Amino acid sequence: MAAETLRKRSGKDKGSSSTFKTTKTKKEKDKPGGINKWVAVLCAVLLTIALVRVLYIKPNNLTSQSYLPLVYPECCTGSEEQLSRLWGTYRPQVYFGIRPRIPESVIFGLMWMPVHNPEYVLNHDFRHTSEQSDLKSFTWTHHDGNRFGVQVLQDKGYILETSFAKTNVMLQDWSARVKVRATGAAESPQAIHLYWYLGIEHNQSKVRISRLPNGFSVYGETSELGKFHMRYKTVNADVKVMHNAYNCGENIPLHLLTDYVKGKLKPIPYTGRGPVVTPIIVAFDPASTACSESSNIVIMQLTLPLPAEVEIVYENLNIERTVTLEGAHFDDLISSYMSDFNKKFEEKFQLKSKGYTDDHLVFAKSTFSNLIGGIGYFYGRSIVKSSEVEKPIYYWPAALYSAVPSRSFFPRGFLWDEGFHQLLISKWDNNISLEVIGHWLNLMNADGWIPREQILGNEALMKVPKEFVVQNADYANPPTMFLALESMLTSMQPSEILDHHSTLKKVFHRLTMWYNWYNTTQVGPLPTTYRWRGRNGTTDRELNPKTLTSGLDDYPRATHPTDEEYHVDLRCWMAFASRSLTNLGDLLGINVDKYRETAEILSDNDLLKKLHWTGDYFADYGLHSEVVGLKNTRVAQNVVEKRRVVRKLPQPQFVKVQGYINLFPFILMILEPSSPELGHIFSTLKSDNYIWSPYGLCSVGRSDSYYLKYNTQHDAPYWRGPVWININFLAIRALDHYAKVEGPYKDLSAQLYTELRRNVVQNMYKEFTKTGFIWEQYNCKTGKGQSVHPFTGWSSLVVLIMGEQY
Known part of the structure; x- marks a missing residue:
């Protein structure tokens, strides 16, 4: 046992020397002497079994799960408390992304690009994945880890705000709001391209999309979530939509989604009449076709003059509801959650009572x-090695619910x-x-080791230098848990x-x-x-x-x-x-x-x-x-x-x-x-x-x-x-x-x-x-x-x- 080992090593057992010894002991070979030859054969068999265990069982331990019961299931299908956290902003690697804590399910996210007059710079101004060099700042101003979050992103001449909120546990509805306004600076854009997407992590799902007067309607179904309905539309139905189009992609790797979308966009003349006069916009071809059964992504574009405001409403169609989480109801819910957050924050950390200013509270x-x-919620397989195997091999597929050190540089678990x-x-x-x-x-594997860096899924892999991908099972990390x-x-x-x-x-x-x-x-x-x-x-x-x-x-x-x-x-x-x-x-x-x-x-x-x-x-x-x-x-x-x-x-x-x-x-x-x-x-x-x-x-x-x-x-x-x-x-x-x-x-x-x-x-x-x-x-x-x-x-x-x- 651990304590016995240390007592022996520290010289505290009775009769042991207190002098530290650095010489390593070696196993002595058994000497049969005059023992029965059958006993010698048995010893040889036991030795062979031991060698087999060393050569074969040990490497299997590397990629075998611990025999102990899981602390929690990979998917949040356990208690009501876990189910309450089914949906969330669990995609820290993008500026705004939502997904359920279900392996290989569906993901949602936002891309955008300002409309500048008279130029556009697709490679420089397109926003999707969290990066250090893109924005002046991006920060969640309020987030309770579960029910809601409000985020402010400051870019060149404009501010974009995202908000997210959920309703009760059993309903499993959620909604999001995106607001964009110009700051009035010389570089402020006149309009904004907003691309909202739905991505399917496997192809055993169904999606059907149709246009609304001011947006889009999507019906979908997956084996885990059942049937759902999502609307992506302007908050004010009277707002002039400069351009709307959608694109469906087939068998598109989701970690390459940014490049896919940018590759489908092209500059087109803007001929509409309205408050904005801009010669060129960047858009999907409006003559898009319906999604096929093999489509795994749907990207919906709304191009709007500033200020712009859109909402995304997700509804679980497996349960009936009396109230839809949109419009004034969404505003009221965010306001209520915000009040709860501020009250709880003071109860937990007592910063006002310690004399901190309002500006300090904003910071905290x-x-x-x-x-x-x-x-975030991640799913995939680590690549691991140890001194017992010749080449790196794959860990078992696993899920991880974990915070990350940095959304822009380290959007994975450490x-x-x-x-x-x-x-x-x-x-x-x-x-x-x-x-x-x-x-x-x-x-934890069958030896008790946990990989110290979790690179689960292709999105996570894209942010990791090659030399740091393989995790070595001989190496530790401080046990800060x-x-x-x-x-x-x-x-x-x-x-x-x-x-x-x-x-x-x-x-x-x-x-x-x-x-x-x-x-x-x-x-x-x-x-x-x-x-x-x-x-x-x-x-x-x-x-x-x-x-x-x-x-x-x-x-x-x-x-x-x-x-x-x-x-x-x-x-x-x-x-x-x-x-x-x-x-x-x-x-x-x-x-x-x-x-x-x-x-x-x-x-x-x-x-x-x-x-x-x-x-x-x-x-x-x-x-x-x-x-x-x-x-x-x-x-x-x-x-x-x-x-x-x-x-x-x-x-x-x-x-x-x-x-x-x-x-x-x-x-x-x-x-x-x-x-x-x-x-x-x-x-x-x-x-x-x-x-x-x-x-x-x-x-x-x-x-x-x-x-x-x-x-x-x-x-x-x-x-x-x-x-x-x-x-x-x-x-x-x-x-x-x-x-x-x-x-x-x-x-x-x-x-x-x-x-x-x-x-x-x-x-x-x-x-x-x-x-x-x-x-x-x-x-x-x-x-x-x-x-x-x-x-x-x-x-x-x-x-x-x-x-x-x-």
């Missing part, structure tokens, strides 16, 4: 809404990001968080825990399997040490070989990766996970003595200090050179590349890099409140040229040799200086903890908490006001937002920091 609500409004996401989402709705966590745990779950349980009422008891037990058993995978595959060379796998020990192109599996990518580790190194952050994650499993098991009435013992061993401050304390801070240990650099090197005729040069031979030693890694025993609250090492961290945190800044804690200290250093000829510093909000959140959370428990550093912790919290909030609010975006990271020298935007994944934790909800 937008930040939160973009995280929860960025939840394992360690998701734990941070659910810290905030669970404060809003435990049901959503539990289901997200359940979906992630459903992806334990963070989210522990936070969730502390805020749950006893009645809620009772209601979710069955689900939590399924979660617990999958978590133990996941935990045991870490505790057997990611162990280090010494007792109670751990090591991230996946580092490249042979490259000479990197200043310091990356450790992508740690989540900290290019953060400097030992310069020469070997199996003998061990990492302080992973040890702290395992200590935290052990403690969390213990707490959850106690809550559920499950015997967790083995995890409790493991937690005690890994939380032993003396042992932690012996393994990782340099005398000034906690650090990794490995084969490390303190003097390395990148140098221009001729690698071929007329080809010069930067290659690493080692100016001082590496030695087994602590990796004395000043930065985030030093803080993990503190930020994961492994250190005792009376620990002298904790006091040393607090007293040096604001030292000159260390990691303190007016904008938050910098990832690497300003005096460190790795500060802002490129890792290769082209790889700019990533975790080598910039301020990251997830680590700052953990630091602020830990400071709040140590400020509230008795200890010699209580007052100092409270002082640091107040300052660091103020610095992070003020800078993020300032950058949001200036740019309209939340950013992936912030410049350590200037506080400027940089890298990916919008990045409302873990950067949205600023809402919890503002509300002091940890």
Whole structure:
């Protein structure tokens, strides 16, 4: 068992030596001696079976689902609570898209293009997929993760607003509204092309379309949804429609939909009479034909003068209704939902009562809404490999309900990001968080491994560089789901825990399997040490070989990766996970003595200090050179590349890099409140040229040799200086903890908490006001937002920091 293994490795079993041993043991061969020959034959058979298991069963485990029951079904056909989330804006990879949480069903979405006089630029002005470079800003201003959402998108000379709302659970109707208005700037368009589409992810569906005086009517049927009716039309029937047409495509891959539509559009003269005089519009040929049985997409075009307003009404024809969700009824429902949202937001985060201004509330609500409004539903197969198979192979087809770090750059699920996401989402709705966590745990294979990056479906695949597609089953990622779950349980009422008891037990058993995978595959060379796998020990192109599996990518580790190194952050994650499993098991009435013992061993401050304390801070240990650099090197005729040069031979030693890694025993609250090492961290945190800044804690200290250093000829510093909000959140959370428990550093912790919290909030609010975006990271020298935007994944934790909800 896990605890027994650690006791033996730590030398705490009776009669064992307390000296750490690095020599690896080998299995001894059985010696038959004088035993019966039939016993020898039996041993040979057993050995053959064992070899078969190693050679064949192990690879099958890679792509076999865990034997444990699923936490939740892939489709939301379970409880009424799940069914209430059947429809949603679950397509974060596009600016506005709606789909049900049903694998291979139907999708809906919006494309648009402004009508400029006298020119049009199709490739530059066409909008569909979420991109960093298209719009001045795009943000959900309000989104509750389920019933409704309102989004504002600012482009060149115009503002487009989308809204979405649903009715009751059983009816399963929803409606959407699109409003467009010119800003009055010189570049403002005169009109807008709005393309609303319906895409079928498989061809076992029926669609029939017809024109309305001011739009279109579509009847459809799928095996999962039954019969439905959708209308796409102007809100005001008297508005002059400049052009309307539709196009049906057959067997069109939906991830290529943008290119398909652009390829079908062409400039045509506008001859209509109305308030707009524009010589050319971009349109489908109005002489389109009816959809055939093999059509899998329908795109409906309305070209309207500004201001323009259209609505999309989806009705489930399997149930009768008395009220249609359109017109004034839609407006009233949005208004009601908005009021509910504002009231609940204050109840949960109490920002008004803390004295924040209305502008701060706009910032906080937008930040939160973009995280929860960025939840998507994905379906597909991961491509995986391990040391047990020769070539990458496909995982089983699976669904994932998950938030995403960035709609524009990372519109897919990331394992360690998701734990941070659910810290905030669970404060809003435990049901959503539990289901997200359940979906992630459903992806566990028979060994207990979960792919750390989820690239499910062709749309997701299009956004991923080739080298990052294949997921390696030998590699881990920080188990931040334990963070989210522990936070969730502390805020749950006893009645809620009772209601979710069955689900939590399924979660617990999958978590133990996941935990045991870490505790057997990611162990280090010494007792109670751990090591991230996946580092490249042979490259000479990197200043310091990356450790992508740690989540900290290019953060400097030992310069020469070997199996003998061990990492302080992973040890702290395992200590935290052990403690969390213990707490959850106690809550559920499950015997967790083995995890409790493991937690005690890994939380032993003396042992932690012996393994990782340099005398000034906690650090990794490995084969490390303190003097390395990148140098221009001729690698071929007329080809010069930067290659690493080692100016001082590496030695087994602590990796004395000043930065985030030093803080993990503190930020994961492994250190005792009376620990002298904790006091040393607090007293040096604001030292000159260390990691303190007016904008938050910098990832690497300003005096460190790795500060802002490129890792290769082209790889700019990533975790080598910039301020990251997830680590700052953990630091602020830990400071709040140590400020509230008795200890010699209580007052100092409270002082640091107040300052660091103020610095992070003020800078993020300032950058949001200036740019309209939340950013992936912030410049350590200037506080400027940089890298990916919008990045409302873990950067949205600023809402919890503002509300002091940890």
